[in-house]
Amino acid sequence: MIQLSDIEAAAERLAGVAHQTPVVTSRTLDAAVGATIFLKAENLQRGGSFKIRGAYNKISSLPDEARRGGVVTFSSGNHAQAVAIAADLCHTRAVIVMPDDAPPTKLAATAGYDAEVVTYDRYREDRAEIAGRLERDRGLTLVPPYDDPLVMAGQGTATLELLAQAGPVDVLVLPVGGGGLIAGSATALRARSPGAIAVGVEPEAGDDTRRSLEAGGRVELPGVPRTIADGLQPITPGRLTFEVNARVVDHVVVVSDEDIRDAMRFLFERMKTVAEPSGASALAALLAGKVDASGARVGVTISGGNVTAARFAELLG
Amino acid sequence: MIQLSDIEAAAERLAGVAHQTPVVTSRTLDAAVGATIFLKAENLQRGGSFKIRGAYNKISSLPDEARRGGVVTFSSGNHAQAVAIAADLCHTRAVIVMPDDAPPTKLAATAGYDAEVVTYDRYREDRAEIAGRLERDRGLTLVPPYDDPLVMAGQGTATLELLAQAGPVDVLVLPVGGGGLIAGSATALRARSPGAIAVGVEPEAGDDTRRSLEAGGRVELPGVPRTIADGLQPITPGRLTFEVNARVVDHVVVVSDEDIRDAMRFLFERMKTVAEPSGASALAALLAGKVDASGARVGVTISGGNVTAARFAELLG
Numbered sequence: 001m002i003q004l005s006d007i008e009a010a011a012e013r014l015a016g017v018a019h020q021t022p023v024v025t026s027r028t029l030d031a032a033v034g035a036t037i038f039l040k041a042e043n044l045q046r047g048g049s050f051k052i053r054g055a056y057n058k059i060s061s062l063p064d065e066a067r068r069g070g071v072v073t074f075s076s077g078n079h080a081q082a083v084a085i086a087a088d089l090c091h092t093r094a095v096i097v098m099p100d101d102a103p104p105t106k107l108a109a110t111a112g113y114d115a116e117v118v119t120y121d122r123y124r125e126d127r128a129e130i131a132g133r134l135e136r137d138r139g140l141t142l143v144p145p146y147d148d149p150l151v152m153a154g155q156g157t158a159t160l161e162l163l164a165q166a167g168p169v170d171v172l173v174l175p176v177g178g179g180g181l182i183a184g185s186a187t188a189l190r191a192r193s194p195g196a197i198a199v200g201v202e203p204e205a206g207d208d209t210r211r212s213l214e215a216g217g218r219v220e221l222p223g224v225p226r227t228i229a230d231g232l233q234p235i236t237p238g239r240l241t242f243e244v245n246a247r248v249v250d251h252v253v254v255v256s257d258e259d260i261r262d263a264m265r266f267l268f269e270r271m272k273t274v275a276e277p278s279g280a281s282a283l284a285a286l287l288a289g290k291v292d293a294s295g296a297r298v299g300v301t302i303s304g305g306n307v308t309a310a311r312f313a314e315l316l317g
Numbered sequence: 318m319i320q321l322s323d324i325e326a327a328a329e330r331l332a333g334v335a336h337q338t339p340v341v342t343s344r345t346l347d348a349a350v351g352a353t354i355f356l357k358a359e360n361l362q363r364g365g366s367f368k369i370r371g372a373y374n375k376i377s378s379l380p381d382e383a384r385r386g387g388v389v390t391f392s393s394g395n396h397a398q399a400v401a402i403a404a405d406l407c408h409t410r411a412v413i414v415m416p417d418d419a420p421p422t423k424l425a426a427t428a429g430y431d432a433e434v435v436t437y438d439r440y441r442e443d444r445a446e447i448a449g450r451l452e453r454d455r456g457l458t459l460v461p462p463y464d465d466p467l468v469m470a471g472q473g474t475a476t477l478e479l480l481a482q483a484g485p486v487d488v489l490v491l492p493v494g495g496g497g498l499i500a501g502s503a504t505a506l507r508a509r510s511p512g513a514i515a516v517g518v519e520p521e522a523g524d525d526t527r528r529s530l531e532a533g534g535r536v537e538l539p540g541v542p543r544t545i546a547d548g549l550q551p552i553t554p555g556r557l558t559f560e561v562n563a564r565v566v567d568h569v570v571v572v573s574d575e576d577i578r579d580a581m582r583f584l585f586e587r588m589k590t591v592a593e594p595s596g597a598s599a600l601a602a603l604l605a606g607k608v609d610a611s612g613a614r615v616g617v618t619i620s621g622g623n624v625t626a627a628r629f630a631e632l633l634g
Contacts, residue, residue, distance in 0.1 A: 305589035313634030
């Protein structure tokens with residue numbers, strides 16, 4: 001499906017476009033976990049999350065005509081902002097389908113990157129259908145949030161970079177939403193460090209990938225999971241991401257919202273850095289002892305930092 | 318009083334001990350201020366603030382016998398933690414005099430670095446007197462929080478480093494508490510960039526250095542100023558720091574608590590980094606338009622990041 005060469009090609013496209021985010025270490029953190037931890041700070045990435053990697057890799061790889069015609073996506077989260085930025089960088093237009101009750105700050109942030117925002121009533125309308133209509137009627141190309149080989153390969157560059165910056169790791173821990181980040185990352189890991197272990201992290205209430213891996217096929221949760229990790233709420237794995245992850249992911253562990261809050265607090269107080277709930281969840285699994293990492297060299301992705309001060313206060317006040 | 322050579326000597330002592338903190342830039346910030354801004358991220362320094370620079374420079378410079386005898390200081394803030402860490406690094410003991418009603422987290426953090434905490438009743442006892450008694454009775458050496466040439470020279474290394482990392486600046490903006498950071502920093506700036514301007518920032522209610530510079534002599538505020546910037550609350554400039562600052566500081570501007578909150582929020586939401594109120598105040602002055610910086614290359618020190626998530630929530634929730 002995707003191979004190291006796809007991720008290397010993505011890294012070349014992203015050079016000078018995505019930030020090479022720092023790898024952060026902390027003696028306090030190492031002591032707390034009993035391991036040597038390398039945090040890949042994708043919260044400091046352009047747009048505040050790793051999502052620009054996949055979005056830009058996809059849009060910049062489109063045939064000229066398609067790229068000129070513009071792109072469309074549906075997302076109320078980090079992918080929306082990433083597509084808006086990437087489209088701008090590729091000198092094309094982006095249309096973002098967002099629910100009309102999305103937080104005004106998110107609508108404004110997306111529009112601020114010159115994207116066109118099309119809102120819909122999420123109780124009455126289907127966003128995929130709206131996006132499909134925009135594809136047909138306006139000649140736009142869909143940029144999926146995860147279920148796409150170029151998107152997966154782009155996300156994998158975060159781990160390719162981490163391994164180049166930190167050296168080999170024994171364990172890699174990443175959050176799992178739709179599964180694009182871990183699909184690309186675990187593919188890179190398998191190729192570069194064949195003996196290393198790739199661990200996914202899901203919220204307790206949203207463990208669709210864990211269940212699917214155990215069942216040997218994609219299962220669907222009964223409804224949108226209740227969790228503060230709003231980036232990890234898909235109810236079923238992507239078709240393509242699952243196909244990849246079934247081969248490259250070793251296992252998936254789950255964390256509670258309280259574990260996530262603890263990790264956000266740790267990052268804030270000890271490391272002076274801001275992670276959104278989804279972004280802190282991989283570290284949450286380590287701090288809560290959910291990952292067997294004793295004595296190991298462990299890579300962890302802090303996948304995003306898009307949380308307002310007001311929301312942070314609500315979560316941790 | 319202090320010269321570039323003192324600061325250079327301090328930098329040599331601090332090599333491998335203090336972190337070389339990153340200089341952070343942001344297109345969004347540059348656009349908001351209309352200048353090219355270089356943030357020196359001392360919130361990422363060991364102990365969470367620049368204070369380790371002065372404390373270590375002082376303690377490591379003590380004659381062998383004095384150093385072996387141990388050190389004492391009085392502080393409930395970042396200087397306490399810095400002295401504890403620096404003493405530990407110099408293989409000597411530190412005694413920290415703190416009010417018995419200091420936040421338990423601060424007491425614990427200081428004790429956590431193997432320092433001995435001596436508490437006192439701040440309504441009945443005088444901390445300087447207690448520290449003086451400890452000096453005499455136990456053969457300890459006092460490490461003042463700012464009013465000391467070695468402490469000032471140590472703090473100045475933050476700016477020496479900034480200029481090496483970012484290149485020359487036209488304007489340097491720093492918070493003013495007791496005046497040690499700006500004394501060392503403006504001395505370094507004068508020597509390295511003779512035409513550049515050094516601007517101090519104080520809270521509106523705690524403008525003792527501004528008033529003193531205007532009066533041409535040290536003035537004392539009637540009481541402890543009410544401000545969220547708890548690191549900037551001295552009621553009068555240090556004797557030695559004022560002597561230096563009267564020569565090297567161009568002027569001092571003031572910020573409101575609301576300006577400081579806005580800067581903390583900007584750092585959190587846009588730059589994903591945590592600053593305590595005092596630590597955000599230099600940036601607050603720029604964002605609030607209190608510093609004439611249009612088109613300039615501006616160095617700004619984010620001086621500390623020691624704020625709990627709970628306190629942050631209280632301030633910005």
